[in-house]
């Protein structure tokens with residue numbers, strides 16, 4: 001009961017939370033389950049685009065990882081664990097210079113990897129809690145947000161200015177769900193203004209833009225156990241937003257049934273670039289090397305760099321099958 005009470009308080013705190021009170025029983029079942037089978041190292045290796053590593057080729061990048069207090073229940077339940085993600089991905093991207101953690105995976109026992117200490121070449125990683133500082137908005141090349149974002153008019157203006165000067169923005173899961181409700185202003189800012197429905201369970205990720213550079217070598221179908229949000233609200237403007245992958249979701253109403261709904265997307269606004277990921281509910285999803293690759297390429301693309309700059313990080317401490 002204590003766990004439920006704590007969880008309900010957390011759900012109340014994020015009252016628009018897509019996965020709140022209704023789903024707690026389902027959540028418990030899914031959380032107790034195992035992640036889907038991991039891909040083999042060979043399968044992922046074959047998809048990595050290994051550009052020649054030349055000293056000085058990769059220019060300096062400043063990344064800001066934005067989290068907030070964990071929601072969806074107590075520490076250790078593997079749901080919406082933004083602080084854990086921030087620590088472990090600071091290690092993945094910035095090495096020991098950016099994190100005191102010793103392993104990168106978020107779920108299960110530590111997965112050792114020889115290159116854990118290194119991070120990416122020529123990358124500086126900072127953390128932010130709740131919202132980046134003015135100084136971070138001024139200096140960041142990419143802000144990666146994994147938490148609900150408390151939008152205000154002032155913050156919309158701040159992000160507008162940030163993207164206008166060529167900043168990159170990556171939104172993961174909760175950061176794509178606009179509170180208190182979907183907002184056309186946010187759609188104009190980041191491509192998708194929010195969602196109204198959600199579902200936990202099996203997510204069949206289908207490539208929708210196989211020729212996009214981010215999608216190079218990605219599997220046409222990827223099975224995750226996570227959470228989907230849909231439909232994009234207001235309706236997605238396909239002339240402005242590039243949907244990279246979709247899942248089939250029940251749309252209901254006249255002519256209903258299941259229709260493809262956006263899971264990963266890119267959006268250019270001014271000189272700025274936005275990459276969005278609907279998946280990211282469960283900690284285990286971040287250990288899937290394919291999901292890693294989606295996010296790492298999204299971060300590099302949002303920086304205006306080769307999307308493959310971080311490909312070599314996808315398998316570091318990731319969960320792979322045999």
Ligand SMILES: [Zn+2]
Pocket residue numbers: 018019080173174227280281
């Ligand atoms: Zn969620």
